[in-house]
Amino acid sequence: MVRKIEEKALDLIINEMVEAVENSKDEIFHIGEESRKEYEQLQNELEVTKANVIQTIEAGDQLEQKVRFSRIRLSEVSQHFDQYSEVEIREVYELTHQLQTDLAMEREKERLLRQKRDELERRLLSLDQTMKRAEGLTGKISVVLNYLNDDFQQITEVLHDAQEKQEFGLKIIEAQEEERRRLSREMHDGPAQMLANILLRADLVDRTIRERSVEEAIKEIKSVRKMVRSSLYEVRRIIYDLRPMALDDLGLIPTMKKYLENVKEYNGTNIEFISIGYEKRLPTKYEVALFRLVQEAVQNAIKHASAKKITVKVEIMKNKVTLLIKDDGKGFDIKTKKEKSFGIVGMNERVEMLDGEINFNSKIGEGTFVLIKVPLKDF
Incomplete structure (x- = not known):
């Protein structure tokens, strides 16, 4: 319960961090969009201002030409003052003064428009840099978000994997204790009971020889021999379950074949065994692990899946072993x-220790397909 609360708290912290980064990304994107809108408005305003500057320059040039002509006219009037009336002289002076005033105003307007144009260009340059920085930050934050999501996902997976391995370790301890209890029961109910019966029957044989005929004693001895044989079979079966000695003596393929034949006979399940490639001896760690993987998969198929037919295929190549169940x-x-799928967790652990890979393909009502590939590195 405490572990689940801790996991929820960690998930909440991670989600808040990711959400904060995403909000920052949204704010930066909003700033970039606002800057882009302002940039477009200023760009339109700059185009209008540039057009006004050109018009003002042209108008000023025209006025400057008129002023020049008016000054020439004024000079002529001044030189021949006595040839013009007072009204004509006043008109020439007023026109020249008005043109000069208009020219000064037009040049001031031009100066202000140029300043506005330059300011707009500076603001556009600044906005362009802001947009580029916003785009760059948005891209970087996207990368950071991807890393955060991936890394946090990996952290969650690592924590989950560590928790799973811890639970698996506890299950191993429980399984060991259960195995000890099972062995104790089997030894008590099997060989121990049979040995006790053999002792009783031996005493009975002794009394039969002394009190009855030899023929009856021989019958009892045969019965005792049968019990001894059954007891020996039970002891060998228990030893085989713990670790088949044939694995050390004969190797993987013969031991696996014998094991599947025994399972087939004992459970009445149709088991097909196919071996291709090399039938060579492998290092002990490979033979034990591969045998246990087949044993676990077959037991799962019989015990949990109620399978009627099982196919086991082993392919030993030069640098790889492939198992198919x-x-x-x-x-x-x-x-x-x-x-309680710790059988599958245990299979994953075994394959991982051999640097191999395992894939489960199963659907409800359609059986199970287990594919295991293990590289051979030791020879």
Whole structure:
């Protein structure tokens, strides 16, 4: 319960961090868009201002030409003052003065328009830099968000994996204790009971020899021999479950074949075994791990999937071993993690220790397909 609360708190912190970064990205994007709108408005205003500057320059040039002509006219009037009337003289002076005033105003207007144009160009340059910085920051934040999401996802997966491995370790301890209890029960109910019966029957044979005929004693001895044989079979079966000695003596393929034949005979399940490639001895760690993987997959198919037919295929190549275990059982939803699916977790652990890969393909009602690939690195 405490672990679940801690996981929720961690998820909440991570989500808040990601949300804060996303909000910053949205704000920067909003600033960039506002800058872009202002940039477009100023660009339109700059175009109008440039056009006004050109018009003002042209108008000023025209006025300057008129002023020049008016000054020439005024000079002529001044030189021949006695030839013009007072009204004509006043008109020439007033016209020249008005043209000069208009020219000064037009040049001032031109100066102001030039200043406005230059200011608009500076603001456009600044906005352009702001937009570029906003675009750059938005891109960088997007990259950061991707990294954050990926890294936090990896952190969550690592934490989940660590939790899963811790639970798996506890399950291993529980399984060991359960295995000890099972062995204790099997030894008590099997060989121990049989040995006790053998002792009783041995005492009975002794009394039969002393009190009855030899023929009856021989019958009892045969019965005792049968019990000894059964007891020996039970002891060997228990030892085989712990670790088949044939694995050390004969190797992987013969041991696997014998094991599947025993399972087939004991459970009445149709098991097909196919071996291709090299039938060579492998290092002990590979033979033990591969045997246990097949054992776990077959037991899952029989115990949990109620399979009627199981196919086990082993391919040993020069640098790789491939295992394929297929059944026609009930199947399961691989997306749904079962609470006690530690058999699958254990298989994953074994394959991971060998730097291999394992894939489960299963659907409810359509059986299960397990594919294991393990590289051979030690020879």
